Amino acid sequence: MYKDRIWQLMSRKIAGEATPEELEELEQLTRRHPEERFTMEVMGSLWPAPPRDDADAEAEEAFRHQWGMLDETEAQPARQRKLWPWMTAAATVLLMLGSFSWLHWGKKEEAPLAEREHISEVHARYGARTRITLPDGSVVMLNSGSKLVYDNDMNKRSVREVQVSGEAYFDVAKDAERPFVIETPKLRIHVLGTAFNVRAYPDERFAEATLIRGSIEVLLPGQANRKILLEPKQKLTIFNRPAGNQPQGPEVFSVSALEPLPVEDTAVYVETGWVQNRLTFRDESFEELTKRLQRWYNVKFRFEREELKDFRLTGAFAGESLEEALKAMQLIHPFRYRITREPASGIVTIY
Amino acid sequence: MYSGEELDMCLRQIAAAGCQQSYRRLFHWFYKPLKQFALAIVKSPEQAEEIAADVLVNIWRNRGQLPGIDNIRVYLYVSARNISLNYLKQQHRQATLSLDDVSVSMGPLAMDPEQLFISAELVNRVRSAIDQLPPRCKLIFKLIREDGLKYKEVASILDISVNTIDNQMAIAFKKISQAIHLDMTRRPVPRTEG
Numbered sequence: 001m002y003k004d005r006i007w008q009l010m011s012r013k014i015a016g017e018a019t020p021e022e023l024e025e026l027e028q029l030t031r032r033h034p035e036e037r038f039t040m041e042v043m044g045s046l047w048p049a050p051p052r053d054d055a056d057a058e059a060e061e062a063f064r065h066q067w068g069m070l071d072e073t074e075a076q077p078a079r080q081r082k083l084w085p086w087m088t089a090a091a092t093v094l095l096m097l098g099s100f101s102w103l104h105w106g107k108k109e110e111a112p113l114a115e116r117e118h119i120s121e122v123h124a125r126y127g128a129r130t131r132i133t134l135p136d137g138s139v140v141m142l143n144s145g146s147k148l149v150y151d152n153d154m155n156k157r158s159v160r161e162v163q164v165s166g167e168a169y170f171d172v173a174k175d176a177e178r179p180f181v182i183e184t185p186k187l188r189i190h191v192l193g194t195a196f197n198v199r200a201y202p203d204e205r206f207a208e209a210t211l212i213r214g215s216i217e218v219l220l221p222g223q224a225n226r227k228i229l230l231e232p233k234q235k236l237t238i239f240n241r242p243a244g245n246q247p248q249g250p251e252v253f254s255v256s257a258l259e260p261l262p263v264e265d266t267a268v269y270v271e272t273g274w275v276q277n278r279l280t281f282r283d284e285s286f287e288e289l290t291k292r293l294q295r296w297y298n299v300k301f302r303f304e305r306e307e308l309k310d311f312r313l314t315g316a317f318a319g320e321s322l323e324e325a326l327k328a329m330q331l332i333h334p335f336r337y338r339i340t341r342e343p344a345s346g347i348v349t350i351y
Numbered sequence: 352m353y354s355g356e357e358l359d360m361c362l363r364q365i366a367a368a369g370c371q372q373s374y375r376r377l378f379h380w381f382y383k384p385l386k387q388f389a390l391a392i393v394k395s396p397e398q399a400e401e402i403a404a405d406v407l408v409n410i411w412r413n414r415g416q417l418p419g420i421d422n423i424r425v426y427l428y429v430s431a432r433n434i435s436l437n438y439l440k441q442q443h444r445q446a447t448l449s450l451d452d453v454s455v456s457m458g459p460l461a462m463d464p465e466q467l468f469i470s471a472e473l474v475n476r477v478r479s480a481i482d483q484l485p486p487r488c489k490l491i492f493k494l495i496r497e498d499g500l501k502y503k504e505v506a507s508i509l510d511i512s513v514n515t516i517d518n519q520m521a522i523a524f525k526k527i528s529q530a531i532h533l534d535m536t537r538r539p540v541p542r543t544e545g
Contacts, residue, residue, distance in 0.1 A: 004521065007528065011520035015495050017502050039528040042462070042469060042477065046527075048352060049497040050461040052383060059382035063375055066404050070411060118416065133405050135413070137433025139441070152413055171441055173433055195441070 002029060010040055014047050113161050113183075118152035124166075127298030129274065136160055137173035138180065143274050144295035145201070154178075167199040167274070186238050188219040196230075197271050203291060210235035210271040235271060279317040279325075286311050286333075286350075293348075297322045299339070304351035308335050322348070352499050353380050358423065365410075366417040374414075378407055384498045385431045391453040391490055392435040402438070406430045424500060428508040450487040450509060457481055457489070458497050473531060480530035484523055491516055492523040 009026040012018040018026070030036045113119060124130040124142040132140045132148060135155050142148050146166025154160045160180045172180045172191045180191040184200035186207035196216055200207040209218050211230040218228045218236055230236055274280070279296050281289055287309035290301035299322060303309050311333045317325050326337050326348070340347045353361075358380075364373035382403050390399035406427055410417070420426045432448060440446050460481075462474050484492060494500045494508070495516075502516045 004525070007524040008517065008521040010528075011524040012517070015502065015520065017517075035532075036528075039531055042473070042531055043524060043527060045462045046460060046477075046496060048499065050459055051352075052458045055383040056379060058386075059379045062382050062400065062404055063378040066378075066408050067371075067375075070408065118413075133409065133434055133437075135409075137430065137437055139434075139437050152416060171437055173437055174446060 002033070005029065006033070006036055010036075010043060014040075014044055113149060113151060113163055116151055116153070120150055120152055122148045122150075125298070126295050134160075134162070134173075136175060136178075136180075139171045141169040141274075143167035143169075144298070164198050164200065166201050167197070169195070169197045169274075171195045186220075187236075190217040190219070199271070201291075201295075207238045208235055208271070281316075282314045283312050284314075285309060286313060286329075289313055290348075290350075293322075293325070297325075299346040299348050302347060302349045304349060305335075308333075308350055322346075362417050362423060365414050369414060374411055377410065381427055382407060385427060387456065388428060388494070388498075389431050389435045391455045392432065392448065393438050394454055398438055399435075402431055402434045405434055422504065422507075425504050425507045428500075428504075432508065448509065450490065450511070451485070453486045453490045455486065455489045455493050457493060476530040476533065477527055480527045481523075484526060488519045488523050488526075491519045495520065 006026070006029050009018060009022050009029070012022060013026055030040065122130060122132055122142060124144055124146050126145050128144060130142045132142060134140060134150055135152055138160075140148055140162075143166060146164065146168060148168060149163040151157060151161060154162075158178060160175070160178050161183065162181075163183045165184065170180075170182065170191070172194055182189040182191070182198060184198060184207060185202075186200055187198070187209055189196075189198065189209055194216055195212040197210040197212070198208070199210075209216065209230065211232055211234055215232075216230050218230060220228070220238070228236055279292065281292070287303070290303075293299070294301055313329060313332055315328070315332070317328070320328065322339070329335075330337075336351050338349050338351075340349070353376075361373045361376050364370040365377065385406055386399045386403035389402040390396060393399055393402070409430065410427070417423070436446065436448060457478075460474065460478055462469075462477065481489070481492070491505055491509070494505045495502070500508070502513050502520070506513045506516050
């Protein structure tokens, strides 16, 4: 029907997509059907669209807000390294210049991450958590005292590689052609598109990978052909070898199922509670817990009574201050504390 | 709206000189369109604002790599799309873009009835015909009319063929012109020259 052709040509013309031949064809058609000239005039008046009233004010407000945060991080002293802005004032993105003693397993066709040109390093300092959107659209939440290294050119690589030290929650954008690989000193994880948590703090006895959705494959150091496949709601824990042990021995690891925290009505897991700004713990010793509290609240803990280190705690904090948290813990087990404020961070003495 | 030359110049200033004023202009050109594009997918205004800001902040943060980007408009919208889909995934809702499930709000029409010799009623008809376009069709029509994108760019952004864009635009024109003609059956056709 001629009308379908007219609509097609008219839309191409008005959108600026028509070729000279098509313009001529439309001209012929509307000469034969003059009523369509009126249609075209009305439609043409829809172009170009006027700007929305609030667009400029909204953009300016958003710009000022974002720029304010960019400025804050950019304004920090640059020293030798060039400082890059990032969205939260708490985090600093450093251009990575130094090299790291990361372990590499398996063959790689590309240069190691640390030696590439456009890499970014993001730190979440103690007491802060940081959300990062990677160039491929994957989202990373970085927990306190953790570091993420990624390649700004990851979209041009055959493998999307990142490195983590500390703890991070990943929601990886699907891309079947370019696997997402996460390296930590103790684990190497292959992903296609999924959500999971990695925990590998240097000062802890174990490294952990927890899967929430999708599927991941975990490789153990020095055992490239040894793959562990995790199913959703499972976690893999690797325990550090006791000092002095020979590295040839098998890694000590366990795969266990996640259980939702009993105190919560929704599905919150100990492993990923921090992503929702909750500090969650189940049957942890006070000593283990203080390591996390140190990062969470940016304070140092000291025990004056050794026996207090071993008592065990289960619970979840959401937005509590340090003192509120300590008071809640005193209800579980009696102890006393004093907080000494120092310039940068505080010292909490437990006695 | 900006011209292609203005956009190119602006990007060169940002990449080469870290020019704040140019970045501000870029922000003004794209913040609202990106926010509305994200809003169509995630349907949460707060989240859409965060996504638009994320996309634009990433441009500043990685400004050294701007010269390597082929088409900045496609890049911006594709980033917004990916972050939006990631958000939906986090909400356990979906992982791929469902074009039949977008919700698009249309900007003002700015048709002047007197200048066009048409009735206010006809303007309303046109407006409601646009509002009632199917989601996919409405999104494509919006991106082309209001955001000034080319057929090819919209095709890359939505990951569909240029042919589909062409067809959907023809459908939009058909529905709108049917609304115009519905009006004309009830009153004499005004004569206009041009």
